[in-house]
Amino acid sequence: MSTFLLEIVTPDRLVYSEQVNSITVRGIEGELGILPGHIPFVTPLQVAPVNVKIGSQVTPFAVQGGFVEVRKDKVVILAESAERPEEIDFERAEAAKERAETRLNAGRQDEVDHRRAELSLQRAMNRIKVSGGIKH
The missing domain is CATH 1.20.5.440 (ATP synthase delta/epsilon subunit, C-terminal domain)
Structure with a gap:
């Protein structure tokens, strides 16, 4: 199964950096599913969970606004804040x-x-x- 590098970054820290199979984010226009090889784009994010999938495991992150940038080989989420479930x-x-x-x-x-x-x-x-x- 193909993967891509996902980085979730806030002004304070690098929250997450792993190879993932897919992510789901909520942009201004609605829900977006991103898979390996997705066309490059940048869009603002709503205050909503970001779901990260590796294999059959899905991990949610509480992302509080920001932007998602999809590049050829990686996705960067620049968020005002981002937290894993156990950090909340x-x-x-x-x-x-x-x-x-x-x-x-x-x-x-x-x-x-x-x-x-x-x-x-x-x-x-x-x-x-x-x-x-x-x-x-």
Whole structure:
């Protein structure tokens, strides 16, 4: 089975660098499946899980925005942040979700605060989904 190099990079660190069989990302236009030999492109990413497949094993990463760049022989995900399921603090993500929902339901607020609360909620939901509810 063919593979390609996947690198997930944040401003702080190299999160992941392995040969993989495929990945699934959510770009601005929707869900994208990337296999070896995919046509090169660059697109912004939504706040959503990135699923990495090696053989029959799929590993999710909580990716919080950024870009995916598909090259001839490798794929680079440049993310604002990226976490493996075991790195996610489930209770902290739940608390962030509740805070964001409270802010969104608070009623009167300016446009900037509302957008920030929506983004906080998306990030928290992404972390909760990827963690699978694993409590540390």
